[in-house]
Amino acid sequence: MDYIILGNGIAGIQGALNIRRYDREGDITIITDEEYGFYSRPMITDIMTGKRRPEEIILMGEEGYRAFGFKFMKGLSIKRIDLEKRCLYSSQDRIKFHRLLIATGARPKRIKKHRDGVYYLRSIKDALDIKRQLKNTKKAIVYGGGPVGIKAAYALLSWGMPVSIMVTSPQIMSRVFDKKTASVFQRLFEENGAKFYLGSSIEDLVWQKGLKGVVTDRGDYIDGGILIVGKGVVSHTEIAEDAGISVNEGIIVNDMMETSEDGIYAAGDVAETNTGPGNKGRVFALWHTGAEQGKVAGANMAGEKKIYNGSVSSNSVEYFGMKAISMGTMEGEGLKEEIYEDKDGYRRFMFRDELLVGAILVGNIQGAGILLNAIKKGTPRSIWKRDFLSSHWPCLSIHPNITMEVLF
Amino acid sequence: MKEIHFIKDRCIRCGACSVACAAEHNKNHHLYDSLINIPFAPKQKTVFQVEQGEALPHPLRCRNCEEPACMEACISGAMNKEHRVFSNWKRCIGCFMCVMNCPYGAILPFFGKAVKCDQCLFTEKPACVRACPVNALVFVDSHDLSLVRKQKRWRNRKDMDAPLLRARY
């Protein structure tokens, strides 16, 4: 059996590892258009500031691929998939496959006014480009208050560069955190040298032999020699779409991560799932959901039967020593909220009827995983004790053999 | 593989397990060094790690999962599995994706690192198990324990024959 993994991100690697788990013989080929082995995409902000070298964030080097018997083809861009002949085409090569995992990830959304000095952050290459530009820059501008934008801003601030952050919505990380949490973080960032322009978008770029600054639609002028854009991502679906695979926002997959075509699977930032409560047409662009999906896809490709139960979108951040985690749904009709607050943390929970559907933990994040699991599984409210929800909860131990009731 | 199991009914909240853990994870394995920093919490089945006078409490009940969610979620490759799941502090960047994903809450975020039970790697029995005066903590195979559990014998502290029931009073 010839397996091809298209994409060398977390989804692709987890796919390959899980194929190997069940199929010791099959040929597994991993294809990427990048020049590096499997690396940690979220850590590229450290490359940008030079805190780490590219080698240091590589999670699987050449010898790792060899150890698992993967054939690794880097620097190879796939242009077309032929479903009839079951072939992949690059500009020169033709690669045959029996089963294919499309894990091509996503690319940053572009802004309309593109000039030199405008950068996006998605790969090591992008990060190195930014690093080069940062050398002759005194001030940076970050456009976008999502997790990626804020992470980039944080990296720059802790490196010592003043940053102006432009956010279209009236708060930062509006998709992830509530107002209160966002303002806590905003204050921390401001104390550390960031300047926020909330509710602003780009009106024009001021460009004179290099980027000089940005004019916002509110009429503010922001000074800065580099603009880093983090306005979300779009899935890399083009080649799948051209091949005739059903595509909406991402490649549509069923609960075995199989696409509309037989033997072709998709996972990660590129896949659109319909599994799990409230996950209609949902594209997750997260590391751990990519891992979950890749794992299921890999097992199914190797002939196992593994069902994907849907993911819960969740984010974990730590900036200036302040930890926060958000998970699940925080807004919507018929949700009841419960807030617990004390000296070492703030916890906000959302319940729909008797089910926990969302949570935000700030400060004390202990046991967040239990809550995430409870949201996934739909554990009824009655088993949660007050102590459990507030930060002082007495027992962290739940054994799969012992039912939860025994311990609570 | 042997695991640490906690039998809730037996626990008398003495906190000996925490103290033992603190001592074990101390440079010279002596309680005195660690006493300064032990945050006693009643019935919190945590173990504590102490280094250079800083207490790093962590709960002991990592399941060393077959497919560890913490490891899959780790973005830096610090969380790893070799028989037991451990986090390599040299690589850990403190993003706490693992804390968010461990379904048992077995990882604690402290001092910017993921801290979890190491089952006292180089000893025969973990320190907490050795310290527990009522055998509320046991270090056995999950399979053996479930047999005893089925027979409900562990409920009876006086049942001397139950393999896990050599309580000292």
Ligand SMILES: Cc1cc2nc3c(=O)[nH]c(=O)nc-3n(C[C@H](O)[C@H](O)[C@H](O)COP(=O)(O)OP(=O)(O)OC[C@H]3O[C@@H](n4cnc5c(N)ncnc54)[C@H](O)[C@@H]3O)c2cc1C
């Ligand atoms: C700066 C930054 C910070 C982040 N922080 C977090 C975080 O804290 N937590 C979190 O959960 N997520 C975070 N993410 C998101 C996370 O990195 C992604 O969700 C994850 O990497 C997606 O993995 P993937 O395998 O689906 O796709 P990708 O990692 O994007 O991999 C896609 C692969 O496909 C290859 N490819 C694409 N098209 C082709 C083609 N035509 N031919 C050949 N190869 C191709 C690419 O080269 C690439 O190797 C962050 C992302 C960024 C950019």
Ligand code: SF4
């Ligand atoms: S830390 Fe949690 S997820 Fe990781 S192996 Fe232990 S119990 Fe499993």
Ligand code: SF4
């Ligand atoms: S906190 Fe450390 S061990 Fe946990 S996911 Fe992050 S890098 Fe990995």
